[in-house]
Amino acid sequence: xxxxxxxxxxxxxxxxALFDLANDIERDMPxxxxxxxxxxxxxxxxxxxxxxxxxxxxxxxxxxxxxxxFSDANSSSAAKGESVADTIxxxxxxxxxCAMRHPKEGAPLVAAEHSGIPVINAGDGxxxxxxxxxxxxxxxxxxxxxxxxLTIGLCGDLKFGRxxxxxxxxxxxxxxxxxxxxxxxxxxxxxxxxEMLRDKGIPYEEVIRLEDMLPQLDILYMTRVQRxxxxxxxxxIRLKDFYILNKKKMRLAPADxxxxxxxxxxxxxxxxxxxDPRAVYFKQxxxxxxxxxxxxxxxxxxxxxxxxxx
Amino acid sequence: MLNVGKIEEGFVLxxxxxxxxxxxxxHLQLDKLDCTVAIIKNARSxxxxxxxxxxxxxxxxxxxxxxxxxxxxxxTVNVIKNGIIVEKKKLHLPAxxxxxxxxxxPRCITSIEQELPHIFVLADKAKEIYRCKYCExxxxxxxx
Numbered sequence: 001x002x003x004x005x006x007x008x009x010x011x012x013x014x015x016x017a018l019f020d021l022a023n024d025i026e027r028d029m030p031x032x033x034x035x036x037x038x039x040x041x042x043x044x045x046x047x048x049x050x051x052x053x054x055x056x057x058x059x060x061x062x063x064x065x066x067x068x069x070f071s072d073a074n075s076s077s078a079a080k081g082e083s084v085a086d087t088i089x090x091x092x093x094x095x096x097x098c099a100m101r102h103p104k105e106g107a108p109l110v111a112a113e114h115s116g117i118p119v120i121n122a123g124d125g126x127x128x129x130x131x132x133x134x135x136x137x138x139x140x141x142x143x144x145x146x147x148x149x150l151t152i153g154l155c156g157d158l159k160f161g162r163x164x165x166x167x168x169x170x171x172x173x174x175x176x177x178x179x180x181x182x183x184x185x186x187x188x189x190x191x192x193x194x195e196m197l198r199d200k201g202i203p204y205e206e207v208i209r210l211e212d213m214l215p216q217l218d219i220l221y222m223t224r225v226q227r228x229x230x231x232x233x234x235x236x237i238r239l240k241d242f243y244i245l246n247k248k249k250m251r252l253a254p255a256d257x258x259x260x261x262x263x264x265x266x267x268x269x270x271x272x273x274x275x276d277p278r279a280v281y282f283k284q285x286x287x288x289x290x291x292x293x294x295x296x297x298x299x300x301x302x303x304x305x306x307x308x309x310x
Numbered sequence: 311m312l313n314v315g316k317i318e319e320g321f322v323l324x325x326x327x328x329x330x331x332x333x334x335x336x337h338l339q340l341d342k343l344d345c346t347v348a349i350i351k352n353a354r355s356x357x358x359x360x361x362x363x364x365x366x367x368x369x370x371x372x373x374x375x376x377x378x379x380x381x382x383x384x385x386t387v388n389v390i391k392n393g394i395i396v397e398k399k400k401l402h403l404p405a406x407x408x409x410x411x412x413x414x415x416p417r418c419i420t421s422i423e424q425e426l427p428h429i430f431v432l433a434d435k436a437k438e439i440y441r442c443k444y445c446e447x448x449x450x451x452x453x454x
Contacts, residue, residue: 083423104419106444110426125417127445192448 002299003112003119007133007170019138021303022287022294026142029062032293035302036065042095043069044087044111045122046078046102051263052122052131055285056099059292068095073103085114092116097300099131100124118299126162131295132262133166135288140219142287143258143280149176153213156182156223156243156268158189163262164223168193172202179204180213182243186235187225210243214252220245222261222268222281246270253278260284314348318393320367323378324386328352331362333454334385337377337410343368376404380440381454403438406431411440411449418445 003009010018025032041060043053048071057067070076077087084102088111091098099120100108105127112119123129141147152171154164158181168189171177179197181189181204188206197204207213214220222245227236245259250273261269261281273279297303326334331349340347348365355361366373370389378385379401387399412428413420420426420442429443440449 083425084419085423102419103417104422105415105417105446106419106442109444110419110423124419125445127417 001115001118003108003115003121004130004295004299005109005112005119005121006128007130007137007166008173009130012173015134015137017303018134018291018294018298019141021297022138022290023142025290025293026287032063032297034064035297035305036060036063036300039063039065039097039300039302040095041065041067041069041296042091042098043067043071043122044076044091044098044100045069045071046073046076046100046107048072049101049123051285052101052129053099055288056120056122056131056292058289059296062289063293063296065096065296069099084110087111088115088119097296120295120299123162126160128166129162130166131288131292132163133170134291134295135284136163136167136221136260136262137170138291139260139280139284139287140258143283144218147171148174150174150218151178151180151216152219152221153180153182153210153217154189154221154223155210155245157187157225158183158223159187160226161223164221165190165193167221169196172197172200177202180217181206182208182210182213184208184243210245211249211252214249214257215254217253217257220253220257220259222259222265224262224264224266224268244268244270245273247272247276250276250278314350314365316393317346317365317367317390319369320345320365320390321370321373322388322390322395323364323366324361324388325355325358326362326364326385327382328358328360328362330382330454331364334362334364334378334381337381337454338374340364340366343372375399375401376407377410379404380407380410403432403435406443407440411454413442413445413447415442415445415447418442418447420444 043056045053053071060067084107092115097118099122100111101122102124105125108119108121108124121128121130158164257278259279263281331351345368350363352360353363383401383403388395389397406429408427408429411430420428430440430449431443433439433441
């Protein structure tokens with residue numbers, strides 16, 4: 001039985017197969033409308049996350065399956081002190097696959113170790129959020145046509161942003177990548193990431209001004225400065241508006257550059273950018289559903305068997 | 311020169327980095343054994359200038375080589391029988407260690423679920439980096 005804890009759990013070849021499946025779903029959604037008929041997805045969300053939970057639920061419903069679960073720890077047995085291991089043992093009796101979000105890092109791995117069904121890490125604290133990374137990769141691959149030989153700028157909170165760290169790790173497996181890290185000093189990319197890039201001989205630059213690097217980018221990945229990652233409210237208020245992408249700055253960017261954002265956006269992308277064809281962050285949310293559909297099919301061993309279910 | 315008598319059966323841990331003997335004593339849980347233990351600190355060494363040595367009179371099977379390998383794989387382990395060295399064991403960095411060191415990341419699941427084992431895995435052999443199996447927090451060996 002396979003689980004997904006980390007985007008690197010899948011080889012590049014396995015990811016290619018997953019993305020091919022996601023693109024086929026995009027092309028012909030009705031073909032998959034009953035692929036998971038009779039199957040149940042449990043969404044075990046120990047902290048609120050409307051977007052990710054609904055994306056998982058939409059994915060399972062699109063596949064003809066059902067969903068059950070809870071959306072915060074207070075409405076689960078965790079409030080009574082039940083361990084993650086015991087919870088997943090019970091959930092394994094009720095559902096065929098589980099998507100788990102937990103504020104504590106490593107909780108989905110604990111679940112996977114005691115589970116009778118595939119477990120998907122739907123975000124564990126500041127650690128991993130693999131389906132966001134799969135979403136990002138699918139968006140880039142679908143809209144640029146490839147995942148190699150790209151210059152990708154990552155802007156904003158590069159210190160605490162788990163989506164950024166996961167994406168860099170995942171993209172570092174492809175050839176010809178170049179990274180530009182755009183952040184204030186306080187939110188610089190951690191050393192272990194730059195060490196990893198140096199070890200692999202992958203070029204990167206760290207800069208402070210967004211405008212300077214825009215003309216060179218194939219992809220601009222914007223991030224939100226997240227309130228919950230700060231222990232100090234003053235630091236949050238001082239840094240949150242540091243980097244804002246607007247129409248004026250977009251004039252400096254290449255005509256085929258893509259702007260991605262894991263969402264939710266606060267004000268780091270001005271709404272006047274939304275109509276720009278290069279702004280693909282809402283399409284990205286749609287790709288998130290396709291890739292979760294492909295993932296559910298793959299982990300349930302149903303990939304390629306959708307025809308027989310119809 | 312201080313003289314410590316030889317042991318008949320047990321092991322001698324030589325070439326311990328000076329100052330680390332007590333840490334090893336605790337991690338090997340030698341305080342829980344009812345046997346003779348000699349801790350020699352800051353002994354003169356031609357190779358290391360200063361070193362620590364531990365002599366333990368007990369069954370060699372009681373020694374956890376993984377723990378020792380984790381702490382310092384350069385330590386020499388001499389197995390003693392009938393008063394003579396019968397074997398020199400080579401230490402390796404273990405692939406993982408369990409409940410030897412503890413994750414200090416307050417965001418790790420091990421911080422709230424007390425029954426979970428604290429497992430660290432060897433993430434980078436060349437740099438001797440261990441990370442928590444659950445949250446991947448790097449362990450800083452200087453805190454040993």
